[in-house]
Amino acid sequence: AQKITQTQPGMFVQEKEAVTLDCTYDTSDPSYGLFWYKQPSSGEMIFLIYQGSYDQQNATEGRYSLNFQKARKSANLVISASQLGDSAMYFCAMREASGTYKYIFGTGTRLKVLA
Amino acid sequence: DTAVSQTPKYLVTQMGNDKSIKCEQNLGHDTMYWYKQDSKKFLKIMFSYNNKELIINETVPNRFSPKSPDKAHLNLHINSLELGDSAVYFCASSQEYINEKLFFGSGTQLSVL
Numbered sequence: 001a002q003k004i005t006q007t008q009p010g011m012f013v014q015e016k017e018a019v020t021l022d023c024t025y026d027t028s029d030p031s032y033g034l035f036w037y038k039q040p041s042s043g044e045m046i047f048l049i050y051q052g053s054y055d056q057q058n059a060t061e062g063r064y065s066l067n068f069q070k071a072r073k074s075a076n077l078v079i080s081a082s083q084l085g086d087s088a089m090y091f092c093a094m095r096e097a098s099g100t101y102k103y104i105f106g107t108g109t110r111l112k113v114l115a
Numbered sequence: 116d117t118a119v120s121q122t123p124k125y126l127v128t129q130m131g132n133d134k135s136i137k138c139e140q141n142l143g144h145d146t147m148y149w150y151k152q153d154s155k156k157f158l159k160i161m162f163s164y165n166n167k168e169l170i171i172n173e174t175v176p177n178r179f180s181p182k183s184p185d186k187a188h189l190n191l192h193i194n195s196l197e198l199g200d201s202a203v204y205f206c207a208s209s210q211e212y213i214n215e216k217l218f219f220g221s222g223t224q225l226s227v228l
Contacts, residue, residue: 033213039156045205045219052214089156097213100170101146105158 002027004094006106013082014114020067021077021109023092031097034075036066039089039108048090051075082113118142121206121220128196129228136191136223138206144218146170146211147189149181152203152222164189165211196227 003026013019025034036048051059051066059066067076079086092106121138128134140147148171149161163171164183178194193200206220 031213035216037217043203043222043224045207045217045222047216047218050214050216091158093217095213100163101165101209101211102160102163102171103148103207103209103217104160108156108158110156 002094002096002102002104004092004104004106006092006109008109009107010110010112012112012114013079013086015084016081018078018080019082019111021079021090021092021111022074023076023106024072024074025092025094026073027094027096029096029098033095033097034066034068035093035095035103036064036075036077037091037093037105038086039091040085041088045091049077079111084113084115087111087113119206119208119218119220121204121223123223124221125224125226127226127228130196130198132196133192133194134196134225135193136204136206136225138189138191138220140187140206140208140218142208142218144208144210145186146209147183147186148207148209148217149189149191150205150207152205154202158205162189162191193225196225198227201225201227 005024032053034051038046049061065078089108119140146165148163162181167183183189203222
């Protein structure tokens with residue numbers, strides 16, 4: 001069964017430093033997609049980055065990169081040069097190729113960037 | 116143009132009442148979803164429709180009834196509201212390909228008093 005685990009309920013990082021948010025997943029489907037979303041205090045869900053299970057390269061989008069370790073079933077989000085505006089909840093999500101198009105989400109990590 | 120729009124943004128009501136939340140997407144997506152986000156921020160899927168057909172119905176009380184009149188609309192009706200229904204409800208849509216991201220509406224904050 002699909003499962004996403006985010007073990008860090010909260011994280012602090014100093015402004016301009018890099019931070020890694022952990023995400024592990026479980027699936028028996030060889031084809032799946034992994035997503036990260038940001039939810040600021042205003043409440044909207046903002047898509048950040050996507051990694052496919054067959055992608056050879058780690059995904060990058062600006063200051064966001066995904067450290068994808070398939071054998072370990074982990075898809076950690078790395079935010080470089082943290083900014084105060086990065087303070088938010090971050091969710092890891094997974095979608096399997098087979099089945100019902102369902103996206104399942106982890107419990108989230110609350111990131112606080114310190115000035 | 117808002118891609119996924121849901122109304123109302125805020126809904127405050129008394130226990131026992133019936134309420135509806137409407138959702139529309141203009142992205143041409145085939146699949147729409149309702150998610151519930153509780154006070155601990157946990158996002159749980161409730162329902163999904165693909166081309167107006169119900170494909171996901173998680174263990175949700177039958178007081179919750181989704182309706183999809185066409186593939187661009189997915190409404191959520193809740194009967195006999197309870198205190199525990201207080202949450203943020205997100206509508207979302209996507210295409211069915213594995214690499215397609217989920218587009219979210221802005222959420223409806225439901226408060227049951």
